[in-house]
Amino acid sequence: MDTQSLPLVSVITPSYNQGTYIRETIESVLQQDYPHVEHIVIDGGSTDNTFAILSQYNRQSEKFRFVSEPDRGQSHAINKGLSVAQGEIIGWLNSDDTYLPGAIRKAVQALMANPHWGMVHGNGYCANERNLPIRPFPVKPQDRQKLFERCNILQPAAFIRKQVLYEVGGLDESLSFCMDYDLWIRIAKHHPIGYVPDYWAKARYHAASKSVNQWPTVGLQEVFRTSAKHYGTVSNDWVLEYLYFHHNKGVFPLLTFFRAHAVFGGAPRITAMNRYPDMWVPPRFHVSIQSDPQAPAHTLLIRGSRLGSPPSSHPAFLHYVINGSLTGRIAVSGTTFTVELPLPPDRTNHEVDIFASWNVKIGSPANPRVISFLADQVLPLTYQELQFYRAYLANPAGIAQWVRDHRTPVPRL
Structure with a gap:
């Protein structure tokens, strides 16, 4: 030829x-x-x-x-x-x-x-x-x-x-x-x-190749971004590889990364929130939440801290109002706390108001501000996201096995 x-x-x-x-x-x-x-x-x-x-x-x-x-x-x-x-x-x-x-x-x-x-x-x-x-x-x-x-x-x-x-x-x-x-x-x-x-x-x-020195960071992040773009989610193989390198980062960084790439489906999102830029919240802390009907918000997870510890004779509480109804209160002790506020399962949109039983005035006399607590994490979670969170807290070393046992991704083909 x-x-x-x-x-x-x-x-x-x-x-x-x-x-x-x-x-x-x-x-x-x-x-x-x-x-x-x-x-x-x-x-x-x-x-x-x-x-x-x-x-x-x-x-x-x-x-x-x-x-x-x-x-x-x-x-x-x-x-x-x-x-x-x-x-x-x-x-x-x-x-x-x-x-x-x-x-x-x-x-x-x-x-x-x-x-x-x-x-x-x-x-x-x-x-x-x-x-x-x-x-x-x-x-x-x-x-x-x-x-x-x-x-x-x-x-x-x-x-x-x-x-x-x-x-x-x-x-x-x-x-x-x-x-x-x-x-x-x-x-x-x-x-x-x-x-x-x-x-x-x-x-x-x-030593100088990207495949060696950038895979756990740049490489895997791009893989997650690419898979979520084309398939709407990420396979268990990729999730397990990410956990192999990053499982010790802590549950909130993992949740934040996984939510950004739809690892547990469409993550509920906050559409409005009156938290200050420095993450302190006012006496009435308001959060608006929107979620996918296929992956409704199940729990509002808040990690916070307060100035000083309440005396034992004066317990502190967070009272919460969900969709206009007073739902309950949670006792808070110590300077740091994490609370799980259950959300009604029959709605995709929620309006949540949280009132602390304590307030603190900060700032200068010319520019005072009344705050309740520092809310460094405010995450509306689906049921599976919440289970991942609890499983990680219970056994961080076993979180990969939990993923194998409990996560079944459904890609968009």
Whole structure:
């Protein structure tokens, strides 16, 4: 078969200060046995020896070209490369990763044999700093449902039809870590994702790589944001991984993060509240709550503190009025307290007023202010959020098992 009749493959490499590794990356492309390849490096204006290496290959190979100028990050670099790529098939190879021999040929053969596939991916290895395989990456066949559970595509072992990349709008440039996961989900919504059980690439893990030093923070946060955007919630696998790294943060940071990403469904929200900017509240503390009928607010959780401790002969109380009806009172002792105010289950909107049996005047004589207590946490919780809160308080070390036993997410597919 004539070389020019084969599909052109454009390999795009985003680069920034990877002079230590990029030569090996380029060689892994140039040494492929598939004859119709162009390699485009989009460099972000590296200040190390990257430019000299790129210039050398630009002189030596007609298959190679590069741009070196400031950009807005990795996703922007890939999109820049896509805009000038001439190939029908796109490979995305980061500047510290490498292809294994035959990878491009095998990917093209798979896509030509399966014209309905929007992309194809193969197996690969996690490699160390010297590019020696450490272990196989846990690759599995993927579709939209499986991608909700977890991402089992090794990015450098993936090849995508350029037309499909244009259809889904390229990479999301607001993402700096899991832009590949976001891309696979968008492709899977419209096209089958093919899989070939052969080894095509190595992803290098080293001290400076994002996959090593940013995964627990930036990486997982972007995964949660991406999953919540596409599926309306997050899988148990992702929740358990987050808990593995962050379970010791405390229950309120965990609840706040999980609520922001619909881990327990649509979280009830506060639509109005007269708490002061410094979190002190007036003698009549008012909170308006709105919730989803599918996940109604069950309890208003308040963590507060007060100035000084009440004498034992004068117990302190919080009286609460819910939706215009005096509902009850809760005794408060000590300087800090946490209360759970039950909300009627038959409503989605609630108006809550809380009156403390104590008040304190603070401020200057010219600008006095009467306050009751400091409310540093005010959270309307669904029933499952409340159960998570109580389970964590009872046994923080066992919260992962509680998630396995009690949480069944329902993704929007």
